Amino acid sequence: MLLTTRMQALGKRASPILITSMDTDGSTLFLLRRAKILAAGAQLQQVSAKVVREANAIAQVVGGYPLALDQVGAFLEEKGCSLTTYLKLYQEQGTKLLGEGGQQADDHQRSVANTLMLAIEQVTQKDALNLELLHLLAFLHPDAIPEGLLTDGAAKLRKPLQAFAKDPLLLQDALADLRRFSLIHNSIDREILQIHRVVQDVLIDRLTKAQQRQWARQVVHLVNFVFPEVRFDTWATCELYLPQAKRCADLIDKFRLTSIEGASLLERLGNYLSQRGFYIDAETYLSQSLHLYEKQPHTNPSDLAQTLNSLGLLYSRQAQFHKAESHHQRALELRERTLDADHPKVAESLHNLALVYAERGEYQQAEQTYQRVLAIEEQTKGAGHPDVASTLNNLGMTYFRLKLYSQAEAAYKRALTIYELSRGINYPYLIYPLDGLGALAEMQGNYQQAEGFYQRALVIAKKAFGDKHIETAHSINKVADIALAQGNDAKAEEFYQQALSIGEKVLRPGHPDIALFLSNLAFLANKQKQYQKAESLYQRALNIYEKALGSEHPDTVLVREQYNALLKRMNQDFS
Incomplete structure (x- = not known):
């Protein structure tokens, strides 16, 4: 026997099959069949790709909510409007549409909105705090609400909801009430809460x-x-709240919010995405943060400098x-x-400026700036601090670029030791001194030793x-270098x-x-004497280097020399 109910806790009476939302294809198929656009038993392949796309878009805006899909299908059947028209109407007045019940005799007369409102009224009558919690959930991302967000951040909630901070059991009681009426549900691991978009829209x-x-x-x-300061050891928490x-x-x-809290969150969000390699989104959020800080009449200079610093690092990663x-110069001026x-x-801003100098091939200026940073860090943080290791690595x-190989080796070894002692043998930034030591061993012809350094870096990366x-990708490239040096062209x-x-x-x-x-x-x-292929690849690389780094940068010069040697071998002129 199959019974339908909003109750999720059935005890020994029955075994529940939780239907929260339908998947993309299932939602689309159900909607088209309910709207009589597809006959019963027909498949998606029997309508055009345009119809499938539009039905899919409608299914997504109602979150695959079965009751809402049924009502949308009934509306389309009764009104005879197109999918395109309905989607536009929903975007403009979705909740009003959800408030209209079916008119045909075999339809449920109660609309989605009315059904949900009845459930909301019932949980509110049980405890007014439930409605406060629902309003909060209505503005969160619906599919990934960590329960820890509500417990760890309870002290920052509105006054009625602050009670959750004093009595965590009160929160569990409130969540149980919302589950009882299927207004929320849990993920499989029970640590993530979910709420339908339709429920959010009605609220x-x-x-x-x-x-x-x-x-x-x-x-x-x-x-x-709750969103933490961005470091490698907080990445997992950042990802949870992303x-x-x-x-x-x-x-x-x-809502055109202009609070300092918003600017601060956007900076950490952008910084995290920058560190994970999502540069386009990172720039959007960091620029948004900078705009908010610059609009505030009483912005703390240190907060503004931090956003400038994060933007500077992002632009360095993008060359x-x-x-x-x-941006680093502005941050430095504010901090000084x-x-x-x-x-x-101040040392952080100087360090990041030195990175820029080195990337542009201004190695003398970079070396002088790093020495200044190193002196500050050793004095203020101690010789064994990870930040000292970062400066030593750079x-x-x-x-290495200045061909001072003994000094390079000493700096790399010291950086490696500090990282291992302070952060452990799998700390991600170990890849940098490992790559440096690998490059030195490779240059000296110690390919086996170099391969060991590179392989360890690749595993960590x-x-x-x-x-x-x-x-x-850089670690893979290093392993390829060794394969090439050892004559394994296929692997390289x-x-x-x-x-x-x-x-x-x-x-x-x-x-x-990429170059x-x-x-x-x-x-x-x-x-391999594949000269035409080599010529095309060199041309692409040289074009990128000249535009990004300039014609006199050491990397540009090296590739140009290799390209000229190739052309000479091919008996071509190059001007």
């Missing part, structure tokens, strides 16, 4: 514009409180070094004006960043292609890292 529609704005501001303050932080960015934009230097000369934040790279991150080509594929997916088209991977493939093709 929000009952509020005035002023009330909507108040709840939006409340959610932004809540998520800002959907809510993105939802807050939408709320900030929609937009002029923008990077401009308000902080002591040896403050760690100093090592600068020494994949575990920390994933298979499709640019840092993983496979790995170079992997690195290029990742780079082209995650970086903008004119990024110098690096292209030039390595060109070098391999030249070695």
